[in-house]
């Protein structure tokens with residue numbers, strides 16, 4: 271039997287990269303998948319791709335920074351799709367301006383990154399909380415190696431703070447929701463080839479080399495590399511796993 275049969279899974283930022291791969295992977299495991307993204311057209315295309323492959327999927331436009339919209343879309347999904355039992359908080363952006371960059375960039379990075387990567391995770395979780403508690407559901411938050419480190423490659427303090435925050439939020443929720451049977455975990459991707467880092471890969475080979483020098487498996491990750499761990503954390507194979515972060519980074523933190 272498929273691992274996610276009878277589940278309804280919501281994935282944010284599902285029009286691209288890691289979120290799109292997770293949505294397709296969940297659908298292959300039998301889940302009915304709801305793709306949420308700011309990019310409504312790309313989310314609809316991704317949902318169509320899943321349906322064409324025989325899966326169950328729909329999509330809705332959502333900017334995770336808008337709390338009222340998160341609540342409204344959760345209601346719409348409850349009314350038209352059903353009770354959500356899996357939430358993947360994946361939507362995120364990355365920028366690499368340091369604290370000593372141009373003041374406008376430093377400030378706008380802080381505001382945008384915290385709003386999307388951290389407050390966005392809060393907003394969407396808040397919106398789906400009653401469904402998830404009623405379903406004894408599972409939450410999978412997408413952290414990063416930046417949930418732990420800010421050492422080897424330039425990254426904005428905002429991105430590092432947001433991903434540390436995602437890990438802290440994961441642990442706090444796991445502690446509070448365990449009594450409701452809700453499991454909350456995170457995934458910490460390493461350097462994964464997606465549109466998020468397309469420009470860096472095209473223009474900054476030195477930065478890519480630093481990542482690869484610290485990646486024992488010797489290659490960048492693909493979105494598909496995140497799918498297995500995301501299925502594991504959403505299905506009953508991880509029934510006694512909560513408050514954890516599964517690093518999917520080719521071993522980055524070992525060297």
Ligand code: NAP
Pocket residue numbers: 282283284285286287288289306307308309332333334335360361362363364386390412413414415458459460461462463464465466467
């Ligand atoms: P991606 O390909 O750029 O996909 C992110 C998706 O999120 C895009 O469709 C994007 O839409 C959407 N999005 C952005 N802001 C949003 C908002 N306010 N509301 C709703 N959707 C929004 O990036 P990715 O690499 O798959 O990243 C997914 C997650 O993995 C992020 O949380 C990222 O921090 C994390 N991560 C990635 C890597 C990596 O190496 N790729 C490593 C560690 C962690 P637009 O395209 O329209 O902006």
